[in-house]
Amino acid sequence: MTLTNVGNRDLDTSHFGGQAIEFTSSARVVDVLAKLSSPSSQRVIPVSFNGNRLDLTPGTLHRRQALVYRALVDGADPTVDAVATLSNGDFVRHQVTRPDESAFQRRVALIAAAIGVVASVASAAISAFAANR
Missing domain, CATH: 1.20.5 (Single alpha-helices involved in coiled-coils or other helix-helix interfaces)
Incomplete structure (x- = not known):
């Protein structure tokens, strides 16, 4: 899963109501294998998982920063949906071709x-x- 801030401002915790950024998967999350940030000099927001849910702890997603989370899931062709609300913005899903x-x-x-x-x-x-x- 890649989460990218394409805007011209940082998204801090207030943009998410101070809550975790929650995502649900159609498949059970077994483990998070990798957490990466681009640029690498910016902090990766820690993630936790439980069942079909991934929670990014409240943190700042800097402008033009991309966060990549690679997870091992139990299920074929999982889809991921954002549960969190974002003030003054939207989550847009992009399908990645295999x-x-x-x-x-x-x-x-x-x-x-x-x-x-x-x-x-x-x-x-x-x-x-x-x-x-």
């Missing part, structure tokens, strides 16, 4: 499944042939 390697991995998985089916059919045919002898 890298080409994902399509390659899907093709490899399909080929492996097809090989598994062929191997099962061949094994059953050999067993049937041996039983009829």
Whole structure:
């Protein structure tokens, strides 16, 4: 998940009513694997998780700062939604396209499944042939 302040002002805790910035996921969050800031000289807002929820502790998101949180989730193709309200602004969702390697991995998985089916059919045919002898 990437959270970017594209505005020309810092967003401090008052913009979020002094509350945590809460996000919900369609999949259960197992762990937060990485927390990054760009530029790296700016502080990463700490995050906690519980079930399908990610909470960013109250903090400042500086102008033109991007925060990246990489999480391990239990579920396929999760979506993330902002629950927090933002005064004088909006949250905008951007879909990130999957890298080409994902399509390659899907093709490899399909080929492996097809090989598994062929191997099962061949094994059953050999067993049937041996039983009829």
